[in-house]
Amino acid sequence: MAGQIITVSSGKGGVGKTTTTANLSMALAMLGKRVICIDADIGLRNLDMMLGLENRIVYDIVNYVEGRCRLRQALVRDKRYPSLFLMPAAQTRDKNAITIEQMNRVAHEAAEIADYVLIDSPAGIEHGFRYAVTPADLVVVVTNPEVAAVRDADRVVGLLEAEGWAPARLLINRLKPDMVRRNEMLDVPTVVDLLAIDLIGVVPEDPSILAAGNRGQPVVLDERSLAGQAFRNVARRLHGEEVPFMSLKSPSFLQRLFNIR
């Protein structure tokens, strides 16, 4: 049976698409699944760095669709979890190097040999976005609890609905509980109410994500990280498990005073 194709998209740039793809891919591999993650951001590839696999790339997706290598040759095996593979983007080309049909073919071929295929969509709603969502069985729409990101997510969900693409699930990234408590940031119910799609996870802001990305060690590998826990929960939900949402309430002043949580 072919694996599930999940595209991570957002419309807006910088909300954490690549971080999400890297972490969910690794978390699914940690659950023992065979995972192939595809970097669809051709010309601006980053997923390899987040996974710490940059220096292992020999061939890339454009080489593969142009027939210069076999699928297995283009896939880079992860150094920690051998059931995780990366299909790298080409850095020296641009989005036009691949057609929608070619991406569709690559994704479905990957799904033949994996349980999960995760596609890291480029930002924007142009050609790169279209080829990334076309093969998807499910689209994880990443947004941040801020007005501009939510507006762009709404645009993406509207396109998915209008074009009859895959169903969308919402992942709210970089939530800062203390800012929400001070009414300085949109809260989760407001974002969910506005976008009116099912929530698959809420990931708190975590400074260790940046450091982890720079080191090529996704934060899901860190047992103590709250963000890592949140991503591991999302992976289990993708796998069909019922996982309760973590409490991300920041302690009030009084609670902190008496150290009650």
Added chain:
Amino acid sequence: MGHIPVTLKGTPQGILLRVQTESWEVALSSLELSLRDAQSFFRGGRVILELGSRPLPEDDFQRLRQLLERYEMELWVILSEREEVKHLARSYGIRTRLPGAQSPHQRADEVASNALLVRRTLRSGQKLHHPGHVVLLGDVNAGAEVVAGGNIVIWGRVRGVLHAGAFGDDAAVVCALDLMPSQLRIAQYISRAPEQRRRVPQPELARVEHGNIVAVPWKKIRE
């Protein structure tokens, strides 16, 4: 506001264009302004030009036709009482009578048969353009747009842009369960959302009063 040089009105058959000024120059430049404002709305539309007893030299006719073509509109019918104008129109393959010989003199609230009912939420970047009335069961999210020749009724929240009476009918109204559009237009009038936040949503009706767009709670209207 003084005399409006040209008016554009949506009818079920096409866009009715009336020239209400002596000067053809003024008429053309005023028309161009209106078209530029509502470009995407009129694009591809059929124009019914109503002239009455006004003469139309071939030069003037050509300039109008070129202007409309620039905005991808077709001069479809010319209604005139003058034989030489009808002759000119026919020589360019333009009709001189409306099919069915119906009078094009319709006000927006007579376009009722041309209302559109839509059951979905408009998300950012989606737009709904309709020459008649629009009734939407759903929300108009921020970044979405509804433009109607007639009235607009939204059974939901409004955060995007609404334009009622887009052909110039300032008697058009907008109703919504929760009216907080980023911009609200009725005919040529424009208003922005009030800066105030945190209010209890209530059904409201917006209309033009003394040259301003005013939103009135539905409760007050019924009193």
